Amino acid sequence: MSQVNVGLCGLGTVGTGVVKILKDHAEEIKYKVGSEIHIKKILVNDTQKKRDVAIEQEWLTTNPDELVNNSEIDIIIEVMGGIEDTNVLLEQAIRNKKHIVTANKDLMAVHGQKLLRLAKENKCDIFYDASVAGGIPIIRSLTEGLASDKIQKIMGIVNGTTNYILTKMTDEDLAFDPVLKEAQALGFAEADPTSDVDGLDAARKMTLLANLAFKMEIGLEDVEVTGIRTISQEDITFATSLGYTIKLIGIASIHNGKVEVSVEPTLLPKDHPLALVKNEFNAVYVYGEAVGETMFYGPGAGSLPTATAVVSDLMEVVKNVRLGITGNEYITPQYEKQLKQDDEKYMQYFIRMEVDDTAGTFQKITNVFTNEDVSFAKILQLPSEKDQMAEIVMVTHKISKQQLMNSRENLKGLDVVNRIISYYRVDGED
Amino acid sequence: MSQVNVGLCGLGTVGTGVVKILKDHAEEIKYKVGSEIHIKKILVNDTQKKRDVAIEQEWLTTNPDELVNNSEIDIIIEVMGGIEDTNVLLEQAIRNKKHIVTANKDLMAVHGQKLLRLAKENKCDIFYDASVAGGIPIIRSLTEGLASDKIQKIMGIVNGTTNYILTKMTDEDLAFDPVLKEAQALGFAEADPTSDVDGLDAARKMTLLANLAFKMEIGLEDVEVTGIRTISQEDITFATSLGYTIKLIGIASIHNGKVEVSVEPTLLPKDHPLALVKNEFNAVYVYGEAVGETMFYGPGAGSLPTATAVVSDLMEVVKNVRLGITGNEYITPQYEKQLKQDDEKYMQYFIRMEVDDTAGTFQKITNVFTNEDVSFAKILQLPSEKDQMAEIVMVTHKISKQQLMNSRENLKGLDVVNRIISYYRVDGED
Structure with missing residues (x-):
């Protein structure tokens, strides 16, 4: 594979960016991966439209078969968006042993696991770094x-x-x-x-x-x-x-x-x-x-950052293919899913409520929390805009989600609590 | 190269961390690079010292020749520190076509360019990500x-x-x-x-x-x-x-x-x-x-982050070797050095000075700056602890370093300026 042929699906701003980067940085990319990367075909809606980048007319096609069923193409870059039709197209490409680079998080969230399994069966790579956080190589x-x-x-x-x-x-x-x-x-x-x-x-x-x-x-x-x-x-x-x-x-x-x-x-x-x-x-x-x-x-987004991420992924695929390894082995699940239950989720919480501004209110509220074994890092009480009312904001120490929900239920039952206005997770203090 | 042999120079906290990671993550590393990585020799000062990690006695040696002149070793990991002796050792290793991974920034700052050139001549890689910012893969x-x-x-x-x-x-x-x-x-x-x-x-x-x-x-x-x-x-x-x-x-x-x-x-x-x-x-x-x-x-440092960075570099070297490319092509200089002169360096500056607390002082100071075409983003004047004195803090708009230095000289010549207490660069506002 001293020359790699790429089929590009989509020529919007990201696709155009990919073409530009592959052209402007051709020498450096060749050095980094040890292969020349050529664009063979580009799938577009309109082959006659004027483009912002120099492309050869023979690259353009409106027929996906010329990419996914093209034996000369090694890698498909998908930057056209869409879910179901795009999924069909990529599945076909994978069955034809083509590696995939995509910036399509909607597709990956819905069909990602299935596509990754299919790719693994076909010993293909799917790279999708550009889909998660644009310019961040996370x-x-x-x-x-x-x-x-x-x-x-x-x-x-x-x-x-x-x-x-x-x-x-x-x-x-x-x-x-x-x-x-x-x-x-x-x-x-x-x-x-x-x-x-x-x-x-x-x-x-x-x-x-x-x-x-x-x-x-x-x-x-x-x-x-x-x-x-x-x-x-x-x-x-x-x-x-x-x-x-x-x-x-x-x-x-x-x-x-x-x-x-x-x-x-x-x-x-x-x-x-x-x-x-x-x-x-x-x-x-x-x-x-x-x-x-x-x-x-x-x-997190933007056409140039995303195009840069797509090209980085493309380079990675080319290297993997030449190494005879696929990133997939790492991307496909290895463990049985095990989710935490509410009594296993520990977090601090911010709770804001409107209460009666009367003697004994605070004690009734703290009783509820004490019964649930909840203690506090911060407490703030302020007069409410409403007459005879006060607002209390409490930030708990780490408690389980179950403790939070039990406390909320019991607070709702108190006559001195008018309403729980809001509650939010608090993190980053440990 | 389906099996790669490594010589490790140094078995302090970082070296120990490297051995642990290579052992604990052996399977995953093999998947990622397509080769098994074996430790062949470890250069230490004392082969009898008790170690925090399980190692085989036959790995240990006090003789660097058993690493750098060992034809079975492909890659040298250098985590022992030191500059001159270490440089001699690595040069010898490179002449013997061994790739280098080092966490030694002092060495790289002094001999880095020479080592990189030597490595390029010998078609070897030098990776030193661990030397710059520990756990940050910069x-x-x-x-x-x-x-x-x-x-x-x-x-x-x-x-x-x-x-x-x-x-x-x-x-x-x-x-x-x-x-x-x-x-x-x-x-x-x-x-x-x-x-x-x-x-x-x-x-x-x-x-x-x-x-x-x-x-x-x-x-x-x-x-x-x-x-x-x-x-x-x-x-x-x-x-x-x-x-x-x-x-x-x-x-x-x-x-x-x-x-x-x-x-x-x-x-x-x-x-x-x-x-x-x-x-x-x-x-x-x-x-x-x-x-x-x-x-x-x-x-930025720490033995585990640094060990993790060393292993990441090691994996990269193994991949490059198998691809027949070296990262070096990218690390060695391609352009003639051209440095900015002081009149080409533009920056904002914070200038703090002690001045006479009298009428006309401020005008004399602003005259100096106006003559140098310097204008300001922020100005703060406060009474000084000293009698009859005031402190002035000014933050300029972007000016050249030359403008800053000219202004400083001219301020020093003013009778109303007692002293320039400090000045600092200001960045990050554009």
């Missing part, structure tokens, strides 16, 4: 680290839209709705923002990371997901006054072989490295048994 | 990124000792001397702290990074170095009140093919990602033309 860092370390916990800010919204809400003291509207106007949020603001996009990425880190087949249905819609300006003000920043944090952790994966608004100490990750930036914090804490920070 | 990230991106600027906190001292000084409002003493007592600083606190250690690492990023042969003598001894509590207080954090920052940047490498105390905006890198942690911030801003954060 999958490579995890798989390379994995070979000589044990990952214990991953904490990630892996969705740029929600991080942009929370940054604006925090720094400019604004409410969710106007910030979302502004983000939509600026193109940082989509017209239908559901997948971002409800945490689904982040959950898909955390699934991919958890599978890799723990080598278990964890699905989207195993991830507990809460989005950011319900975060209020008051929540942020209270969090700030207690020394925290609210971020949408994905956590994947393992303890005694049992795994927990979740995405939810989380309070981090203001001086935690993830607390300073602002605007549309992403970052992934990894705790390894040997290495300790490391963090990777960078643009 | 060299790999740079070389892999380099193949498909252009690095424009690197900013690094690459010395744990000074970062620990500055963190303590800032967070606990302490002076340099007592913090240094405490750091020495705790083992975070060496008995002779010169190499750390005067910035030499950081300069060595920045040299290695600059060489890689810009492919020029930049030596330690090309790096402008200022340490942290002269930073006072008052400097930190002023910086803090203007919204900055003082860090010892190494910068390597390129503009129009001309390079600047320096290590000096630098003011960063409080919300810059590097500002939150605390205590003994390291971080390297990289600006790439395509990817934009990325940052790698982690432990």
